[in-house]
Amino acid sequence: MRSRIYIYVSILSSIALLLVFQLAGEATRHALALPIPGPVLGMLGLLLALALRGAWLRWRHQAAAEVPPALEQVAATLLGHLSLLFVPAGVGVVTHLSLLASEAVPLGAALVVSTLLAVAVGGWLMARALRSPAP
Amino acid sequence: MMAELSDIWVYLARDPLFGLTLTVLAYLAADRVYRRLGMHPLANPVLWSVIVLALVLRGTGISYERYFEGAQFIHVLLGPATVALAVPLYRALSTLRRQWRGLLVALPASVLVASLGAVALAWALGAGQTTLASVAPKAVTTPIAMGISERLGGLPSLTAVLVILTGILGAVLGPPLLSWLKVRDPRARGVALGAAAHGIGTARAFNESAETGAHASLAMGLAGVLTAILLPLAWMAMG
Numbered sequence: 001m002r003s004r005i006y007i008y009v010s011i012l013s014s015i016a017l018l019l020v021f022q023l024a025g026e027a028t029r030h031a032l033a034l035p036i037p038g039p040v041l042g043m044l045g046l047l048l049a050l051a052l053r054g055a056w057l058r059w060r061h062q063a064a065a066e067v068p069p070a071l072e073q074v075a076a077t078l079l080g081h082l083s084l085l086f087v088p089a090g091v092g093v094v095t096h097l098s099l100l101a102s103e104a105v106p107l108g109a110a111l112v113v114s115t116l117l118a119v120a121v122g123g124w125l126m127a128r129a130l131r132s133p134a135p
Numbered sequence: 136m137m138a139e140l141s142d143i144w145v146y147l148a149r150d151p152l153f154g155l156t157l158t159v160l161a162y163l164a165a166d167r168v169y170r171r172l173g174m175h176p177l178a179n180p181v182l183w184s185v186i187v188l189a190l191v192l193r194g195t196g197i198s199y200e201r202y203f204e205g206a207q208f209i210h211v212l213l214g215p216a217t218v219a220l221a222v223p224l225y226r227a228l229s230t231l232r233r234q235w236r237g238l239l240v241a242l243p244a245s246v247l248v249a250s251l252g253a254v255a256l257a258w259a260l261g262a263g264q265t266t267l268a269s270v271a272p273k274a275v276t277t278p279i280a281m282g283i284s285e286r287l288g289g290l291p292s293l294t295a296v297l298v299i300l301t302g303i304l305g306a307v308l309g310p311p312l313l314s315w316l317k318v319r320d321p322r323a324r325g326v327a328l329g330a331a332a333h334g335i336g337t338a339r340a341f342n343e344s345a346e347t348g349a350h351a352s353l354a355m356g357l358a359g360v361l362t363a364i365l366l367p368l369a370w371m372a373m374g
Contacts, residue, residue, distance in 0.1 A: 015215070018215040018218045018219055019215060021218045021221075022214045022215055022217075022218045025218070035286050035367030035368065035370070035371065036286070036363050036364055036367060037217075037279065037282025037283060037285070037286060037363060038214075038282070039213070039214045039215075039217035039218055039278065039279075039282060040217060040279055040282060040359070040360065040363040042214075042217070042218040043217055043218050043219075043220050043221045043224075043360075044221075044360065046218055046219075046221035046222075047221040047224055047225055050221060050222070050225040051225065051228070054225075067222050067225060067226070071222065072222060074219065075219040075221075075222035075223070076222075078212065078215060078216045078219045079216060079219055079220070079222075079223065082216055082277075082278075082334070083162070083166075083180055083181045083334075084158075084159070084162045084209060085209055085210065085212050085213045085216055085278070086181050086213070086277045086278075086281075086295050086299070087158050087161070087162055087181060087184045087185060087188065087206070087209065088154075088158060088202075088203060088206030088207065088209050088210040089210055089213075089281060089291055089292045089295045090181060090184075090185040090292060090295040090296055090299070091158075091185050091188045091189055091192070091199065091202065091203075091206070091292070092199055092203070092290075092291075092292025092295075093185065093189070093292050093293060093295070093296045094189045094192060094193070094199055095199050095292070096290055096292065096293050099263075099265070099266065099290075099293070100293065100296075103257075103261075103262050103263065103266050105260060106256070106257040106258075106259075106260035106261055106262040106266070107257060107262065107266065107270060107297065109256055109257075109260055110252075110253040110254070110256040110257035110260070110262070110270055111253065111270070111273065111297065111300055111301055111304060112304060113252065113253075113256055114248065114249050114250075114252035114253035114256060114273075114274075115249065115274070115301050115304045115305050115308070115309075115331055115332065116304075116308060116312060117248045117249075117252055118245045118246075118248045118249035118252070118274060118305075118327075118330065118331035119245075119305055119308075119309040119312055119313065119327045119328065119331040119332070120312060120313075120316055120327075121241075121244050121245050121248045122241045122242070122244065122245030122326055122327040122330045122331055122354070123241075123313045123316065123318040123323050123324060123326070123327030124316060124318060124323075125237070125240050125241040125244055125245075126237045126238070126240075126241040126318075126320075126322065126323035126326040126327065127318045127319075127320050127323035129236055129237030129240055129241065130234075130237055130320050130322060130323055
């Protein structure tokens with residue numbers, strides 16, 4: 001029973017951790033007038049915190065540093081259903097149907113050509129870098 | 136009897152719970168069909184839930200604003216979910232340590248071609264300012280892309296749909312294109328798919344092998360960060 005309460009608390013604090021980093025990201029964006037979205041800054045902040053924690057744990061215990069299990073669980077739950085979270089905004093496209101119809105040709109051409117080019121460029125450059133020996 | 140039924144309907148259609156429940160049910164159904172069809176990119180559950188919900192709204196005459204009163208409870212989770220992307224990215228850092236030399240070249244090139252290539256082509260074919268801002272971040276994962284689109288003065292909902300279409304295009308056409316270009320290294324194939332076609336491309340990469348998928352997820356995360364930093368700066372520079 002005691003351990004179950006502990007798990008609840010740490011799941012709740014993991015949710016709080018995500019919210020705090022998001023809020024910090026939004027605050028940083030406003031304070032520094034950055035063009036980068038607040039949640040992306042929050043993600044970078046959490047990544048930095050995890051990397052620092054990992055470095056500290058490796059130094060103290062010489063062991064591989066895993067993500068805290070509760071945070072891992074909350075992240076897996078949120079990201080496991082990530083697609084669902086886009087649906088409400090996606091449905092908003094009904095309010096832009098006339099724009100979508102009038103610009104269907106430039107949009108369609110831009111999507112197809114740029115996606116094929118991006119796949120080709122990324123794959124070709126990465127394959128070339130992997131073939132060349134490290135200096 | 137009929138009058139009572141329509142009374143209930145009028146009441147339900149006004150309740151925020153309606154939009155919320157409808158969204159979850161439509162997604163569950165679309166996700167089930169997607170799994171039944173072997174997770175084919177063309178059966179993408181987001182695309183089909185959006186189509187079904189748009190048709191339901193049109194058929195019932197419920198406005199998007201009314202629908203969103205309920206659906207916003209799902210929408211707010213996008214922020215924390217974006218922050219949570221740090222967890223898989225942290226786990227992929229060991230891959231980054233091994234592959235940083237290739238990624239340093241391949242990722243910025245892919246990101247620039249994907250975003251500025253799309254903007255240039257759409258501009259040349261006569262697309263307006265709002266459309267250009269909406270299409271620019273289309274290659275990165277939806278929560279990041281919608282945030283960038285909003286910052287650039289685009290329409291986040293249009294961006295969401297363009298991102299999904301990009302993912303489907305990349306996942307369907309990417310692997311045969313890479314084979315045709317004789318890119319056979321699973322690490323290079325993964326990076327190409329993750330950087331150009333985000334989560335949908337990454338799911339396709341995991342179908343090829345775990346190694347391809349791991350490199351795709353890392354490329355997806357880094358491409359998202361890179362685009363979020365570079366694109367708004369490029370946008371300001373271009374005026």
